[in-house]
Amino acid sequence: MLVQKYGGSSVATLERIANVANRIKARVDTGEKIIVVVSAMGETTNKLISVAKKISDDPDPRELDMLLATGEQKSAALLSMMLLKMGVKAVSYNAFQLNILTTDNHTDARIMDMNLEKVKKELLDKDVIVVTGFQGITPEGNLTTLGRGGSDTSAVAIAAKLGTRCEIYSDVAGIYTTDPKFYSKAKKLEYITYDEMLELAAQGSRVLHSRAVEIAKKYNVEVVCLSSFSDEGGTTIVNTLPEWLEQPVVTGVAMDSNQIKITINNIPNNVDLISGIFNAVAEARINIDMISIVNDNSHTHITFTAVAGNPDRVEEVIKTVLKDEKGWKITADTNVTKVSAIGVGMRSNSGVASRFFSALQREGIRIIATTTSEIKISVLVPKEESGRALKALIDEFEL
Amino acid sequence: MLVQKYGGSSVATLERIANVANRIKARVDTGEKIIVVVSAMGETTNKLISVAKKISDDPDPRELDMLLATGEQKSAALLSMMLLKMGVKAVSYNAFQLNILTTDNHTDARIMDMNLEKVKKELLDKDVIVVTGFQGITPEGNLTTLGRGGSDTSAVAIAAKLGTRCEIYSDVAGIYTTDPKFYSKAKKLEYITYDEMLELAAQGSRVLHSRAVEIAKKYNVEVVCLSSFSDEGGTTIVNTLPEWLEQPVVTGVAMDSNQIKITINNIPNNVDLISGIFNAVAEARINIDMISIVNDNSHTHITFTAVAGNPDRVEEVIKTVLKDEKGWKITADTNVTKVSAIGVGMRSNSGVASRFFSALQREGIRIIATTTSEIKISVLVPKEESGRALKALIDEFEL
Numbered sequence: 001m002l003v004q005k006y007g008g009s010s011v012a013t014l015e016r017i018a019n020v021a022n023r024i025k026a027r028v029d030t031g032e033k034i035i036v037v038v039s040a041m042g043e044t045t046n047k048l049i050s051v052a053k054k055i056s057d058d059p060d061p062r063e064l065d066m067l068l069a070t071g072e073q074k075s076a077a078l079l080s081m082m083l084l085k086m087g088v089k090a091v092s093y094n095a096f097q098l099n100i101l102t103t104d105n106h107t108d109a110r111i112m113d114m115n116l117e118k119v120k121k122e123l124l125d126k127d128v129i130v131v132t133g134f135q136g137i138t139p140e141g142n143l144t145t146l147g148r149g150g151s152d153t154s155a156v157a158i159a160a161k162l163g164t165r166c167e168i169y170s171d172v173a174g175i176y177t178t179d180p181k182f183y184s185k186a187k188k189l190e191y192i193t194y195d196e197m198l199e200l201a202a203q204g205s206r207v208l209h210s211r212a213v214e215i216a217k218k219y220n221v222e223v224v225c226l227s228s229f230s231d232e233g234g235t236t237i238v239n240t241l242p243e244w245l246e247q248p249v250v251t252g253v254a255m256d257s258n259q260i261k262i263t264i265n266n267i268p269n270n271v272d273l274i275s276g277i278f279n280a281v282a283e284a285r286i287n288i289d290m291i292s293i294v295n296d297n298s299h300t301h302i303t304f305t306a307v308a309g310n311p312d313r314v315e316e317v318i319k320t321v322l323k324d325e326k327g328w329k330i331t332a333d334t335n336v337t338k339v340s341a342i343g344v345g346m347r348s349n350s351g352v353a354s355r356f357f358s359a360l361q362r363e364g365i366r367i368i369a370t371t372t373s374e375i376k377i378s379v380l381v382p383k384e385e386s387g388r389a390l391k392a393l394i395d396e397f398e399l
Numbered sequence: 400m401l402v403q404k405y406g407g408s409s410v411a412t413l414e415r416i417a418n419v420a421n422r423i424k425a426r427v428d429t430g431e432k433i434i435v436v437v438s439a440m441g442e443t444t445n446k447l448i449s450v451a452k453k454i455s456d457d458p459d460p461r462e463l464d465m466l467l468a469t470g471e472q473k474s475a476a477l478l479s480m481m482l483l484k485m486g487v488k489a490v491s492y493n494a495f496q497l498n499i500l501t502t503d504n505h506t507d508a509r510i511m512d513m514n515l516e517k518v519k520k521e522l523l524d525k526d527v528i529v530v531t532g533f534q535g536i537t538p539e540g541n542l543t544t545l546g547r548g549g550s551d552t553s554a555v556a557i558a559a560k561l562g563t564r565c566e567i568y569s570d571v572a573g574i575y576t577t578d579p580k581f582y583s584k585a586k587k588l589e590y591i592t593y594d595e596m597l598e599l600a601a602q603g604s605r606v607l608h609s610r611a612v613e614i615a616k617k618y619n620v621e622v623v624c625l626s627s628f629s630d631e632g633g634t635t636i637v638n639t640l641p642e643w644l645e646q647p648v649v650t651g652v653a654m655d656s657n658q659i660k661i662t663i664n665n666i667p668n669n670v671d672l673i674s675g676i677f678n679a680v681a682e683a684r685i686n687i688d689m690i691s692i693v694n695d696n697s698h699t700h701i702t703f704t705a706v707a708g709n710p711d712r713v714e715e716v717i718k719t720v721l722k723d724e725k726g727w728k729i730t731a732d733t734n735v736t737k738v739s740a741i742g743v744g745m746r747s748n749s750g751v752a753s754r755f756f757s758a759l760q761r762e763g764i765r766i767i768a769t770t771t772s773e774i775k776i777s778v779l780v781p782k783e784e785s786g787r788a789l790k791a792l793i794d795e796f797e798l
Contacts, residue, residue: 014453048473054413055477056484063483066491067476070469074447077465078454084462085455092465096495097540141496141517 001123001162005037005133005155007170010228011075012042014082020169020228021082028088028127035119035162037133037155038079040071045134061106062142065135068107069095069143072132072151080130090128093118095135095143100154102136102144108285109136109144110211111157119162131158149209156212160219167234168208173227174235175200175207177252177399178390187399189235189251196251197237199342199376213237241344249352250343250397255390257383259289259305261333261368262314267300268325274300276321281306284317290338290371290380303369305338305380336368337386340378341393347374359396365389400522400561404436404532404554406569409627410474411441413481419568419627420481427487427526434518434561436532436554437478439470444533460505461541464534467506468494468542471531471550479529489527492517494534494542499553501535501543507684508535508543509610510556518561530557548608555611559618566633567607572626573634574599574606576651576798577789586798588634588650595650596636598741598775612636640743648751649742649796654789656782658688658704660732660767661713666699667724673699675720680705683716689737689770689779702768704737704779735767736785739777740792746773758795764788 004024011017024034039045048067052059076092083090098118102109114136119129133151136144146153152168159166175197176186192200194217201210207225216223216237226234267273274293281288291304306314311332318330346352356377360367365388369380381389393399403423410416423433438444447466451458475491482489497517501508513535518528532550535543545552551567558565574596575585591599593616600609606624615622615636625633666672673692680687689704705713710731717729745751755776759766764787768779780788792798 014450051413051477052480055480059480060483063476063480063491066493067473067480070472070476073472074466074469077462077469078450081451081454081458081462081466084459092462094465094542143493 001033001035002164003035003037003155003159003162003166005151005166005168006039006079006228007151007168008039008042008044009171010169011038011079014078016228017041017075017079017082021079021086021088023228024083024128025086025088033123034128035158035164036079036128036130037151037158038072038075038130039133039151040068041075041078044071044074065106065109065143065145068145069132069135072134076130076132080128083128083130088128089126090130091122091126092130092132094132095137096141098131100136101139102146104138104140104142104144105285106142106144108147109138111136111146111153114157114161116158116161146211149212152209152212153215156215156221156223159221159223160215165222165224166216168212168223168225169228170207170225171227171229172207172225173230173232174225175237175252178254178394182255182387182390183394186394190233191236191238191241192251193241193344194237194239195375196342196344199340199373200252200254208237248343248397249345249349250341250393250399251345252343253339253341253390253393253397253399255337255339255386257337257386258307259336259338259380260311260314261303261305261336261380262311262318263301263303263331263333264318264322264328265299265301265331266328267302267322268328269295269298269300273322273325274302277302277318280317280321281314284313286314286317290369290378292369305336305369335383336380337383338378338380339386339389339393340376341397342376344375346376353377355396356393359392360389363388363392365392400432400434401563402434402436402554402558402561402565404550404565404567405438405478405627406550406567407438407441407443408570409568410437410478413477415627416440416474416478416481420478420485420487422627423482423527424485424487431526432522433527434557434563435478435527435529436550436557437471437474437529438532438550439467440474440477443470443473464505464542464544467544468531468534471533475529475531479527482527482529487527488525489529490521490525491529491531493531494536495540497530499535500538501545503537503539503541503543504684505541505543507546508537510535510545510552513556513560515557515560545610548611551608551611552614555614555620555622558620558622559614564621564623565615567611567622567624568627569606569624570626570628571606571624572629572631573624574636574651577653577793581654581786581789582793585793589632590635590637590640591650592640592743593636593638594774595741595743598739598772599651599653607636647742647796648744648748649740649792649798650744651742652738652740652789652792652796652798654736654738654785656736656785657706658735658737658779659710659713660702660704660735660779661710661717662700662702662730662732663717663721663727664698664700664730665727666701666721667727668694668697668699672721672724673701676701676717679716679720680713683712685713685716689768689777691768704735704768734782735779736782737777737779738785738788738792739775740796741775743774745775752776754795755792758791759788762787762791764791
């Protein structure tokens, strides 16, 4: 028994659904039982969002989830139909039917629990259970969605619950040292650790969603990233790299242009105000990163990046917190890109930061902000310099 | 409190959804609480069926229902979103959330019960509950759909359960003596009885589904058929016509070209065989009508009409029953149309049948088969003569 997840591009057309069904059938014919998690077909989710945006810039999130959840239900039904037509004993289930319980944080809900008794029972006489990814229900029975890449999270969560391995199929056959769409000579990794994958995912690598990796790490789920368009070997995500593998200092570099930089100047020095700002931002469910705080005698200056969305919404939140203060100023900059290098080897190799910054300096890259972790260095650079920055790092670390 | 149902053409585009939302808002502003049942947008259901048919001529019915159910969920979410944007307190619910229990007869399920406690509770602080029409769930939690026109059935069933009136909105402002798309001088009826409406619906009038009328009759639900595109008065469906209303002999005529004629010749005279045929047809859930049976000394000849579908499927069923018999022959004719005249006045007026057949004879119409009920006369005619037949009846009964 195993879990497979097929992304939007893998099920974008009926022909591709037939391709996926053929792959599943080949595995079933060898005696495997498969729980298949599907995304919506191709650009369905984006199209549904744009329809909703025609109604309102800020569509009601509960109703938006009700709308979006139709995408996976459609692809699940079609894939199941296709499998049945091929003689594979299949059946599809949605979040309601499997009681995939989530928080009520609409459009970005978290899985709390699920009931897979139905799946286990169905597998007694069926070979494939097709499950809608990306969606869940609240304890009150409202439909939710799990946010970008949520189908990965659905798949890994199901694998964790069932104690099986999880294969993630997309249009790229694994994890590369950097995005092969950007840099064609990028190398594919045979193994990557959960920690490196978490950093890569958080830094904008689109192969696997970071919440899925978090769950995989927590429950030690073996995750393999593969392509549904070829038979080449993929990348296995593991807890620790196999002993025999030479550990590279830097495993990969990534670029994330889906960021905005917010700067708030001249906030009166008051710890309550500062924590008030971050509390309000968190309550508004705005994900922030790369926080820098600088004080002078009387004032505090804050810079942080947020996942690109509506800068006005961030401003609104800040304005509410600082409504009684005077003289402060907020600016938003959308022309920024985050460039990161990731590698567990950093832990045991000094001098990585020095090589990182020297490489960028040689190229004359302007660094706007920096954050580091034990296994990652990230810099914020002007959007137009990001390609050159990434290239400099690829050369420096021989990726 | 009342129930409104908006058909596919009323919510075919975002503009039309906005139009419907405006109409609902105007009513809410007068203090009404409304349960709105929606169909899928425009041709969505037909499009989804044609996608499924690309996978298989006979797609798995459970999976087909899973697919089709997405249509109403989409329109319900969009309408609710639109209402919220306009400041109307609205929320959408699907069949799962209201536990609309049906039989497990996929693609043609019957409503058994529903739980509207959630609706009643929501109406304490909301003004509009948008409900997906056409769909239900089995007690095991599989999604079902109610067949053609099923949203009407959903709406009337909800009105029956809540004890409210039900307004059915389509692109025609009521019930006409005949289809105004076919005959532009058709007259609109101010009232029609449940019985007449049942006959009209069964005879191919598309304004209101017959199962919806059956429920309305059983629970005495006041149903009004209106247009979502104009403010003109509609047709009220009642138990008995108001006393003051002059009762016309014939209320309406209708045409149904969605029929095939099946003839089975030379079946050995054997009652078990004959009932076996009709049992098998019923078990295969093929709706039949206009049954004629003729005997000679040794053989029986049967003709009946079936709702157009796959004639091969009917043949298959018959072949299974008659597999041990020899010399019999089955033929299917799809080039037929049923033309009917309906009116409660027939009960108290003799000579209607005579006027009916004389009118057709004058036009030289070839009558292939006939059935009558207390308030209806139907004939099967060649497709190409059906328009002339209808016109002859319109003239004869001054419709």
